[in-house]
Amino acid sequence: MTIWMPELRGRAGPKYQAIVDAIVDALETGDLTPGTKLPPQRNLAYDLGVTLGTVTRAYQELERSGLARGEVGRGTFITAPADRIPAPSLNDNIDALRTSVDLVASPYNAMYGTDFMGSEGLELASNYPVTVGVGALTQRAIARVNHEAVWEAVSRYQAHNGLRPHLEASAEWLTGLGVNARAEDILIAPGAQAATQTALMALAKPGDLILAEALSWPGVKVTAAPLGLRVEGLAMDEHGLIPDAFEQACRERAPRLLYLLPTLQNPTASIMPEDRRHQIVEIARKHGVFVIEDDVYGFLVDDAPPRVHSIAPDVTVYVTSLSKAVSPGLRVGYVLVPQGLMASFVNALRSSTLMASPLAVEIASEMIRGGEADEMMAQQRREVESRQKELVRRLGHLDLRTHPRSLHAWLPVPQGFTGPEFRTRLLERGVSVTPGNAFVMDERHRPDRPHVRICLGAEQDRQRLDRALGIIAEVADATSHTAEPTYV
Template sequence: MVQARYKQVVDRFAADIRAGRMPPGTRLPTHRRLAASEGLALMTASRVYAELGAMGLVSGETGRGTFVRETALPRGHGLIGQQAVAADMVDLSFNYPSLPGQAELLRASLREIASGGDLEALLRYQPHGGRPHERAAVARHLAASGLNAAGEQVLLVDGAQHGLAITVMALLQAGDVVAVDALSYPGFKLLAEAHRLELVALPPAGQGPDPDALDALCKRRKVKAIYTMPTLHNPLGWVMSASRRHDLVAVARRHGLLIIEDAAYAFLVENAPAPLASLAPEITVYVSGFSKSVATGLRVGFVVAPTASKARLERAIRATTWNTPGLMTAIACGWLADGTVARLEATKRQDARERQQLAARILGKIKRVCHPASYFVWLPLGEDMRADQVAMALLRDRISVSTAEPYATSTQVPHAIRLALGSVEMPRLRSALARVAEVIGEIDPYGK
């Protein structure tokens, strides 16, 4: 009888939410009030909200209560690969920065490859980690950013996401505990879910994770690795200081941790402190690629691996893609050799700075968290604002943004939105940012 009553309450709430009788943002009664009004045990009332949450209809927020979700907004909105953005949509949810003239660069490169060289070699299987001269080319490129690695330590992969995937496959096992930032890259969250890793969020401490909190966590739990983005964190844009990097490495060495260093956006920061992989090469896997610095369609990435891990990583490459496509690698390495990659990186750094300056002018007094040369902005929302309401209002205007949900690794998801600045031309970006400012002002005119 109690079970039937519990199901009736769930069904009634679900029907009211779906019919719009309980609009998005409605605060539901506390668990105790629900139990009293419906004649349920407190535990059963909690179960009602848990089931509604599993259906995607409500969200519980520590210290605030339980609220009706914006059900018209796709669950996981802004999560990479979760949904396609329509052609008429202004995409501020995902970065694929491109510069005028890049298509001509590709056309010229293809002509050059077609007119000379050993084309037959590009049609054959390649070594799993790439050909020696290609690995050496990437090693020379990395030396400019302060990471001195031998070509033998470099493994070529099909983009940075593939680099992260083979690292997880080769060096971690189901059930392993991995320390991460409380807000982190959604792609790594997906990998953790697929490989059944346990992610434990570390609180921030200034510009990066708190080494003391990591040390305390390692004393309580058997932590296997830490995943971090020390140079241009996504989504918060901070750059970890040199002293913080040394402290983090010291904790990792003390507890025998593997460090997974994600440097996908590191090219945007000039004169950054030395990579973690240069401070602790024996325990750090460094992962990056050319998707952001060159083009997202150029699926060439690279992993700098500790000598002891190289064979296992190569086996993971073989198990997934066998090798990076020879043509893609030839294009990327050719652009490394003739300076095209360096020129594109320099131009994109300037492009990102200009877009950040535009965002600062248009968003005005709205609180922003960002780096002056990054392609994204984090907007923490006011206490009474809800990220799903903001995202849905913008979606109605054909503007796609990300909420904090895809980035959150802790149970408490902050109300914030992330704006990707690198995917649309400047005039459309200007008008889209103006609409973002208007929507936030309309929902909370005093929250600036």
């Protein structure tokens, strides 16, 4: 029997993607059919003149898309029908996320000014906090750091997981949020994405499977891919991840980690109920799976259920940052590391980003000690509540999913539009929103209707935000029916 070989000549892009594209084309032409065995990875790498890692990544992408299945001791087999369209590749998801911003942004216009999107574009695509007033508060904190010894200390490379005063300030901040945090369990990273990357590097190895909600923060894919980690999405409902789907995946696919956004989930703004959090923890413990709890939006909600970390600190890596609560410019993130694993996390951080900027961490710590961080957080909550009221006033008659304290909302594309048509119509009016396909972790669980995410913080000026929401309402009302907003 002849083993099929892909033809890569004339194909643009990375080699691994060219292999994937060649297999998809062969499915469409019928050269490959369900059950066909693909060439062994080492043989294919040799025949194509590429590295083994390139072929491995291509096969992983095919498995993630549901187009192929690897069987230990037997090889990799085609599983999809010929007309199957694969899930968006990593590059597709990145491009989708960038497009909505890039089409409107005028680079370098008003450099370092508050009008990030230029004079015309109305920016509702990027999930930024409202930072009005943070400059004065930061300046006030910096003015108190007037000891030469402090500046000497933060001008050097740092040992281990950070300076003790910084760790103590971090613990103070987290404790104030209701998190059970000890200074010795904290690792300071340059932001939440770096914190997540550190957790992936410390706990997983190339080829391991990372689970996430079907719709989730695109950065988890961006972060996992260079590490050789696979990401699969799991079915979810209005309350977030469905425990039965998690249980089944643990039984069948032996995942290493679960990445979870249980509070003000991105992009749906849902809050996972307490009983479901307990169910997920029980499943994780049963199958030896670590949970990465991303809580960057948790500070916005006073009455959220107990954090997953508080339920099961032994299997939970808690990740948060000051980016949404205080200032994204500080790039300060926090990781609560399960006991016994700190050395692995420190090594992972040092091999990637080395350390968070000690100077930035000192400013952040002084803002925590002096109360400026609390002031900024309180202002953020008030501003988000006010902006949410305007959002609901403008768009509440649509099938909107949001929360009174959420920085973002999840809007189905109105009837009569495709997703690209709706976004194009908005862009023609100068408004950018995030395309919903950027958040799809797994094609098998794509929503029945296309969606967009609306972000309320990037436009610092309220009049510009109100104008953008009004434009969305006008475009949507041209074809849509009315419905009540859904608070989650």
